[in-house]
Amino acid sequence: MALSLRSMASQSILSGALRQTTLGQFRTASPSFLIRGFLAQLLPTSLLPWISIQLPTLGSIWDSILKAVPKKKTSHRKKRQRFLAGKALKDVTSLNKCSGCGNVKKAHxxxxxxxxxxxxxxxxxxxxxxxxxxxxxxxxxMKDWLTVPQRREANRETRR
Amino acid sequence: MAGSRVTQRHLGRKSSHRQALLRNLVASLFQHESITTTWPKAKEAQRMADKLITLGKRNTEAARIKAQQAFYEPGRFMPKLFGELRERYLSRPGGYTRVLRIEPEKEDQAPSAILQLVDGPRDMRFMMTAKTIAREQAEGLDRTDITKRNIKKVTTFRPEGSASLDAAVQEIKARTVDVKRRNSGIYKERVYERRKDSK
Incomplete structure (x- = not known):
């Protein structure tokens, strides 16, 4: 209800302002002055602050808060996979047989x-x-070492 | 270092630390005849050891002074360098030491090597050749060119080379190796600190 009233009011303000600028006596005055003057006649004073407040637009909210970010923390596994990519161990292919025992050994x-x-x-x-x-x-x-507690006990008894 | 040729491996140490390390390595080599270390350290120690033996063969007053500077314990190593080692290598034209690559000794998988004095009592090439001959004889295999070359290498300058090689072959044949010990014996020396919470 309030919205429709406002829109109606703004239409009438604009049309009024345009009409006013055509008159010779108001030609030097600024359009904002014209609007305010017109509003004072048209609307009750309680609705006046609505014009001066600058409400934030949806675009400015989008820029300040919402940005493209990762949805989840990268897991330990994925991180290690990324860091160690291309660093896998290589196969040892330079092998031959030991002349002394016949086992496989590294060449040179x-x-x-x-x-x-x-x-x-x-x-x-x-x-x-x-x-x-x-x-x-x-x-x-080892046997000797295992008997250490027993010997210690025997020593204690002899001392008693 | 930009633009200049690197004449020496830095081994991750400053000059004084590196020099101390190499002096110690060479002293250990002369003491034990064979040492196991990382391959780059072995190569650097090899240079120094070869030069020292050359000084030993030269056997002049200047050479003695120069060699004395290389040892922390000259009294312990000078007699060996100018006595035993000098005699051993008198007829050999260079190449007194040998570096053989082995499987990594440490758990950081650093390339390891054996550095040894050639024709000494702990000559790994000599023993490997003897082992190869022992296997050839036991299994009736043909002698390869590499084995022939190795036999030449280890017997040419060794006093009574062929005889001592045969003796080593006989010794290897006579042994009954504890296979369990041999196969379980490949362990890695720890270089990383053990975590307190690990089991």
């Missing part, structure tokens, strides 16, 4: 098994007998 590199064996030879280790002896010695030491 020594066979790790043979290196191990030869180092063991130098250090007096790696044969079945030596390793069996060492295992035995280790188990003996």
């Amino acid at each position: 590199h020594l066979c790790p098994y043979c290196v191990r064996e030869i180092k063991d030879m130098w250090n007096g280790r790696g044969t079945v007998e030596v390793e069996a002896q060492r295992k035995e010695a280790r188990e003996e030491a």
Whole structure:
């Protein structure tokens, strides 16, 4: 109801203003002055502030608040996939056979098994007998270590 | 460094640190005859070691002074350089050390290598050749050109080269290798700090 009244009023204001400008006595006056003068005659004073308030338009709201943004947080998986793209491990194709043991090894590199064996030879280790002896010695030491709490308990009793 | 030729690997260290590292590496090489380190370090230490052995062969007063500057413990290494090593390499025209690539030793997969004194008691090429001959004999394989070349390499300047190679072949044949130990023995030296929350 209010809207229709306003639109009607604005129409009449405009037409009135145009009519007024044609008259010789108002030719120097500005159009806004004419509108205000006309309104004062036409409308009740309570409706006057409506003219001076500048309401924000839909366009300005759109610019300040709504923009194109990601809908979801990028997941850890997707992020890592993006960063590691093109950095996958490459296949090792330069392989050949070790002349010392026949295992597959990298070309221009020594066979790790043979290196191990030869180092063991130098250090007096790696044969079945030596390793069996060492295992035995280790188990003996382990037994001794396991009896430590028992011995400690025995010592305590003797002290009492 | 723009425009100038890089004459030395920097090894991620300043000059003094690098020099100290190389001196230590060379001292370890002379002590143990064979060291395992990263490939670039081995190549740099190799240069220094070869030059030192050349000084040892020259055996002049100036050479002694120069060599003495390279060691932190001259009293420990000078007698070996100007005695044992000088005699060993007197007839060999250069190439006193050898760098062999091996599988990465550390868990950061840095390329590793063995640096060794040629014809010494810990000559890996010599032992690998002996192992190859042992396998040839055991399985009745033909001798390849590479093996022939390697035999020539390891026996030419070694005193009683062929005989010592045969002895090494016999020793390898006589051994019964603990296969479980050999196959489980390829472990990586830790270089990254272990996380406290990891199990």
